[in-house]
Amino acid sequence: MDEKKQTARPYRERLWVPLWWWPVAFAITGLLAAEIHMGAPGLRAWLPYVLLFPVPVWVLLWLSRHRVEVAPDASGTPELRVDRAHLPVNFVARAAVVAHTAKSAALGRQLDPAAYVQHRPWIGPMVLLVLDDPDDPTPYWLVSTRHPERVLAALGLPSAG
Known part of the structure; x- marks a missing residue:
């Protein structure tokens, strides 16, 4: 748990549509x-x-209104903010990068209907954050981001994928 409470580097990204x-x-x-x-x-x-x-x-x-942001909460613990949704890092059991080649499987047959999904079709990779919160019925978050490694690094989480 202590390694999750590392000082996080802030991260901010807006998911713009492609220029073309x-x-x-x-x-x-x-x-x-x-x-x-x-x-x-x-x-x-x-x-x-x-x-x-x-x-x-x-x-x-x-x-292009959607934003992905990592910033400290009131207690200083980093949290992931996706639009209005907030996920403190202490509820994340493990994390992985979902490559654009595996996105179809992650959003298809393998998708849990109770998962929190913020998908943008024009963004290739995604971040998968598996939750460990007995009070939350959401098993995991699946969020589109152009730089999943930076999101995980900002959260202070090791990447499993």
Whole structure:
């Protein structure tokens, strides 16, 4: 238990959508606005572009809203924060890195329905944190992150995978 209470390095990551999604979203929006415009003069010439172009910005920013963070709690023990969910490190029995090649199995037949899952399809690897809390029915957390080794290092946990 003492090795889990090491001084943790803070970690913060925002799970942004891939950059190539932005031009694709604007191209699709431009095509839709051009279909509405269809060469008509006046208001229909510019209004579709003005009204539709904020939509992909809002959608892509909404998809990128998720954060993974490791920070100390009130007692100084590191905890994993995924959006509004908090997991103190002293409830973690063991941890592993789930490679992008094993993600399909981890989210498929092997997935426990009671597990806490924060999955983003555009993020390859994941972190698996098996819990040891008799008061919590959640057996483990499965969280998408671009740098799973850094998350585990920030939590002060050894990686089993």
